[in-house]
Amino acid sequence: MTENELLQNLKSLKGILPRSEFTHQSKMSILSSPRTLKPKWEMVGRGVLAESLNFGLSMVLTAAAVVLVLGGATSILRAVFLNSLPGVDREGLLTEADNISRDIDIQLNEAEYYAVAAKETSVALREASLNGPAHANPLLIQNEASTFDFQDPTNSNIDDLLNTLSQ
Amino acid sequence: MLEDEQKLVKKAKDGEVEAFGLLYDHYLPKIYRFVLLKVSHREEAEDLTHQAFLKAWENINQYNFKGYSFGAWLYRIARNTTVDYYRNSRSETSMEEVSEIAIEGISLGGAVDKKMEWEGLVKSIRRLKEIEQEVLIMRFVEDLSPKEIAEAIEKSEGAVKLIQHRAINNLKKMVNEGK
Numbered sequence: 001m002t003e004n005e006l007l008q009n010l011k012s013l014k015g016i017l018p019r020s021e022f023t024h025q026s027k028m029s030i031l032s033s034p035r036t037l038k039p040k041w042e043m044v045g046r047g048v049l050a051e052s053l054n055f056g057l058s059m060v061l062t063a064a065a066v067v068l069v070l071g072g073a074t075s076i077l078r079a080v081f082l083n084s085l086p087g088v089d090r091e092g093l094l095t096e097a098d099n100i101s102r103d104i105d106i107q108l109n110e111a112e113y114y115a116v117a118a119k120e121t122s123v124a125l126r127e128a129s130l131n132g133p134a135h136a137n138p139l140l141i142q143n144e145a146s147t148f149d150f151q152d153p154t155n156s157n158i159d160d161l162l163n164t165l166s167q
Numbered sequence: 168m169l170e171d172e173q174k175l176v177k178k179a180k181d182g183e184v185e186a187f188g189l190l191y192d193h194y195l196p197k198i199y200r201f202v203l204l205k206v207s208h209r210e211e212a213e214d215l216t217h218q219a220f221l222k223a224w225e226n227i228n229q230y231n232f233k234g235y236s237f238g239a240w241l242y243r244i245a246r247n248t249t250v251d252y253y254r255n256s257r258s259e260t261s262m263e264e265v266s267e268i269a270i271e272g273i274s275l276g277g278a279v280d281k282k283m284e285w286e287g288l289v290k291s292i293r294r295l296k297e298i299e300q301e302v303l304i305m306r307f308v309e310d311l312s313p314k315e316i317a318e319a320i321e322k323s324e325g326a327v328k329l330i331q332h333r334a335i336n337n338l339k340k341m342v343n344e345g346k
Contacts, residue, residue: 003335007307010307010308013200013285016203019213026217030224
């Protein structure tokens with residue numbers, strides 16, 4: 001079969017027609033059905049308008065997220081508020097911000113010092129617990145404990161010393 | 168394209184039932200043939216055609232004239248309706264159903280020896296890819312322009328011409344192999 005014959009045969013398929021009974025019934029059924037006119041925005045709900053809005057919204061949100069992540073928001077807001085608000089003492093605000101910043105630096109230094117001191121104490125205690133302190137001689141402590149009368153409110157040795165000092 | 172088609176569409180949009188009735192009368196045979204050649208079941212073709220026109224009537228406000236006919240928009244609805252039908256229940260075409268289509272044509276004055284030729288042709292069309300079937304029917308049975316087909320199948324005119332070329336070649340091969 002040549003291409004021309006094929007195309008002729010395809011054209012002859014135009015002879016296929018719907019049943020007149022179906023045509024009539026279907027037409028009556030469609031035209032008698034109540035047509036609910038929906039709002040235009042609803043009809044294009046899944047169409048171009050909705051897609052455009054979704055795309056636009058996502059772009060705005062993405063841009064906002066990027067600005068926040070990069071920390072640009074602070075500088076933008078500072079620039080906006082400091083330059084645009086009337087009656088704002090710009091110099092005063094900047095001095096106050098510097099003072100706060102300096103206080104924070106000092107507190108950070110102190111925190112660092114305490115951290116170092118705590119570390120040294122920790123090391124000393126660790127050594128003491130392992131090796132024992134040099135001055136904590138158990139014999140000396142025992143001797144002092146035996147000669148010192150904790151029950152007697154007057155110690156004769158102390159009294160003698162005090163008398164010597166007063167002369 | 169129907170004369171004063173856009174005026175009829177506007178009236179139909181305004182709710183004039185008679186205007187849509189005229190559009191229906193003009194396009195029903197075309198849409199019915201398009202669907203029937205794709206599904207090959209008369210009753211299903213009738214149901215799908217009815218559904219397509221009902222959707223068109225309910226959503227006619229969505230149609231906007233952009234240089235293509237109301238028909239292209241109708242074909243798109245019919246195509247989507249058929250795709251949904253295929254997605255839900257695809258059935259094989261029997262020879263009896265193909266013959267039924269052929270008989271419909273013969274009853275309109277065709278010769279008896281045409282029956283075999285038609286059967287072979289319809290069977291071959293159904294063996295083509297979906298997109299090739301659609302382009303072939305719209306272009307060579309219904310005489311739609313490539314621009315209108317492009318709008319109906321949501322592809323470029325260039326793509327339509329390419330599909331058309333492939334479809335004709337494949338169909339020719341299939342029909343000649345079947346002889």
